[in-house]
Amino acid sequence: MTIAATAGRTAINPRAAVLAYLAVSGIVLLLMMLLGLTMRLAQAQWIDVSPDFFYVVMTMHGAGMVGIAGLCSAAVMWHFVRRHVPVSTAVFLTNLVFFLIGAVLILGAGFIGGFGAAWTFLFPLPAHSGGLWSVNAAAAYLVGLIFIGVGFLLLHLDIARGILSVYGGLGAALGVKQAFGLAHGEEGPPPAVTASTMALIANILGILVGAAVLIISLVNLYVPSFTFNALAAKNLIYYFGHTFINVTIYMAVIAVYEILPIYAHRAWKTNWAFYLAWVLSTVFVLTVYTHHLLMDFAMPTWTLVAGQVISWLSGLPVLLVTAFGTLTVVYRSGLRWNPAAALVFLGVAGWAIGVIPAIADGTIAVNSVMHNTQWVPGHFHTYLLLGMVAMVLGFMTYLTNPQSRYGVAWLGYWLYLLGGVVFVLAFLSAGSASVPRRYAVHVAQWLPYDRIGSIGAACAIAGVLILIVRFFVGMRTAASAQDPSG
Amino acid sequence: MNARLLAAATGSWLVLWLPPIRHTLESDMVLHMAVQVPLLIMLGVLVAVVARDREPRWLADADWLGIPGIVAVVLGTSFWMLPRALDQAVSDPWADLIKFLSLPLLVGVPLGLSWRRMPPLGRAFIWANFIPKLGAIGGLYLGAPTRLCAYYRLDQQELAGWTLIAIAVALGMTWFFAAFVGWTPSCAKQSPRRSGGFLIAAVGGN
Numbered sequence A: 001m002t003i004a005a006t007a008g009r010t011a012i013n014p015r016a017a018v019l020a021y022l023a024v025s026g027i028v029l030l031l032m033m034l035l036g037l038t039m040r041l042a043q044a045q046w047i048d049v050s051p052d053f054f055y056v057v058m059t060m061h062g063a064g065m066v067g068i069a070g071l072c073s074a075a076v077m078w079h080f081v082r083r084h085v086p087v088s089t090a091v092f093l094t095n096l097v098f099f100l101i102g103a104v105l106i107l108g109a110g111f112i113g114g115f116g117a118a119w120t121f122l123f124p125l126p127a128h129s130g131g132l133w134s135v136n137a138a139a140a141y142l143v144g145l146i147f148i149g150v151g152f153l154l155l156h157l158d159i160a161r162g163i164l165s166v167y168g169g170l171g172a173a174l175g176v177k178q179a180f181g182l183a184h185g186e187e188g189p190p191p192a193v194t195a196s197t198m199a200l201i202a203n204i205l206g207i208l209v210g211a212a213v214l215i216i217s218l219v220n221l222y223v224p225s226f227t228f229n230a231l232a233a234k235n236l237i238y239y240f241g242h243t244f245i246n247v248t249i250y251m252a253v254i255a256v257y258e259i260l261p262i263y264a265h266r267a268w269k270t271n272w273a274f275y276l277a278w279v280l281s282t283v284f285v286l287t288v289y290t291h292h293l294l295m296d297f298a299m300p301t302w303t304l305v306a307g308q309v310i311s312w313l314s315g316l317p318v319l320l321v322t323a324f325g326t327l328t329v330v331y332r333s334g335l336r337w338n339p340a341a342a343l344v345f346l347g348v349a350g351w352a353i354g355v356i357p358a359i360a361d362g363t364i365a366v367n368s369v370m371h372n373t374q375w376v377p378g379h380f381h382t383y384l385l386l387g388m389v390a391m392v393l394g395f396m397t398y399l400t401n402p403q404s405r406y407g408v409a410w411l412g413y414w415l416y417l418l419g420g421v422v423f424v425l426a427f428l429s430a431g432s433a434s435v436p437r438r439y440a441v442h443v444a445q446w447l448p449y450d451r452i453g454s455i456g457a458a459c460a461i462a463g464v465l466i467l468i469v470r471f472f473v474g475m476r477t478a479a480s481a482q483d484p485s486g
Numbered sequence B: 001m002n003a004r005l006l007a008a009a010t011g012s013w014l015v016l017w018l019p020p021i022r023h024t025l026e027s028d029m030v031l032h033m034a035v036q037v038p039l040l041i042m043l044g045v046l047v048a049v050v051a052r053d054r055e056p057r058w059l060a061d062a063d064w065l066g067i068p069g070i071v072a073v074v075l076g077t078s079f080w081m082l083p084r085a086l087d088q089a090v091s092d093p094w095a096d097l098i099k100f101l102s103l104p105l106l107v108g109v110p111l112g113l114s115w116r117r118m119p120p121l122g123r124a125f126i127w128a129n130f131i132p133k134l135g136a137i138g139g140l141y142l143g144a145p146t147r148l149c150a151y152y153r154l155d156q157q158e159l160a161g162w163t164l165i166a167i168a169v170a171l172g173m174t175w176f177f178a179a180f181v182g183w184t185p186s187c188a189k190q191s192p193r194r195s196g197g198f199l200i201a202a203v204g205g206n
């Protein structure tokens, strides 16, 4: 079922809108990476950053990266899903505008107001700054998040509207019938539709929960006597935060389903296992967040046990069908590797590898030792930096003239890959040596990890810079071009 | 049919106004907020169903995409959510009469008229705003350090908080499951595939 989307209905060129998303994403990604490098260099004691400012940078890096991960992966999702269902370009752009307003508020809260309570804004920390930031700065941060949430809510609701108008129900769009053998796998919805459906289910529910806790936090800021159960607030925040960042991978992975088959000249085959995996991961992604609370002894034990088991299972179904599908598409296909194909392929590998230390950390016995160590940024940077971001960079390369100037793109690719590997391995090995995370000042024994990590990060950023500059160079022709798929 | 609906709405309004019923429903915070107020709004919606065919054109035109009407709904309901306003309604029959008139006429009627004009995305967005706000207000009732209404006890306030949270969760789940199976209310069945299923749910169809 293919629909010429909104063609003719709107004056805004949808392709240009996607490119606008990616242009903003490219710039913000680079800036946030530089903030990350600043932290790493400060921990390495190669530059001097005051601890107060370190936490501002950490908060901005965390919030900025999570937000931009959502934005760029939403661009991937929207670009492909609009081939199958009618969606509105105006709503898509509205999300970008809301995002930018939210980003300005958040950056203002941090760099002008000094807000440094981490991107997770755990209640009641925003209201207890110890004099480091004002109530207004904390409120600007929370309102910024609300803006971003509202934008994404609109976008997902619009895609839901489009999907419902074609498939009737979200269950049908997810491929529930195919998953349980009630219909043929080949007749199921296209992978882009299935993935978008899971993303919208998870994110809409997450945003509703997030909105409630944001309102409560805002009231608490201005009327501190209105308190809220801190553990309940933590549950709600992670329900929203974990789901949001987790879903970025499920949106970005659409790039793999759509781009690899083009270069490999082989269709991405869907069968019952594919749909079953997506159905299972939809359920898991909504219930897995309790692994963030494994250290909270006041949580009912059963929730933590469930958190552990679901953490093991959560990403696996989709990851397995995607990794298996990727290998079957590529194997003996005669694919001539180019940077776009290599990047999306790397994305699957980075995701698969990053999940292993994540599963380890989702185990209660391991978590009680590793939880607050750099093992945690180690695993999530693996599947975000080398997984999700790789898929998005692959999409950007694919859109902007993939035929020529491969040389420089390959240079970018290898710098990014090798630098990224060194950077995440430095985090993981520091974590296994019990180096704590979120420490502004490191002791001498930890410095080797920090320094190697800094070098890796600098190389990775140089690689990403090359790929993004190349994207900007190709953008003008890309705006008017057809998809490489024809 | 229309006359009967109007008579039923007026009759129900009078029944709700009868002192024993009125006092019973207002004696408890949960009954007041979660039963009496929604019932009064529903009566207004019934009136809107009757008034729909007679609605003057200029009003329909002025109510662009249903936005002014829904803004009136939001303002009206927000006002009657203020603890002070509820207190006033309990203590002063005149204030109660204003509540009895304003909820059906300034909230229910615009809801019944404007909701249909709203595009599916707008309706979904309103739902998506309403549900977390209900939950957040419930949460605040639980976290409030003192009584918010002079006429209700702390335990009633707590029960009201939990009730609002329960309603928010129930609405969220219903919304989700309706979308999942593609359920569309009969009044919106005209073209469910084109118009976006559950998103047109609730008051009035397309």
Ligand code: HEM
Binding pocket: A033, A035, A036, A037, A039, A040, A058, A059, A061, A062, A063, A065, A066, A069, A118, A119, A120, A374, A377, A381, A384, A385, A389, A423, A436, A437, A438, A439, A457, A460, A461
């Ligand atoms: C080369 C690129 C990057 C560098 C140099 C970098 C560096 C860092 C550093 C040094 C930390 C703090 C570690 C600590 O707790 O000691 C951090 C935390 C974090 N990073 Fe990155 N990062 C990069 C890319 C990314 C990407 C691509 C994402 C997500 C898409 C991301 C998301 C986060 C998040 C969510 C945190 C947690 C902040 C917190 O603890 O509150 N980073 N990063």
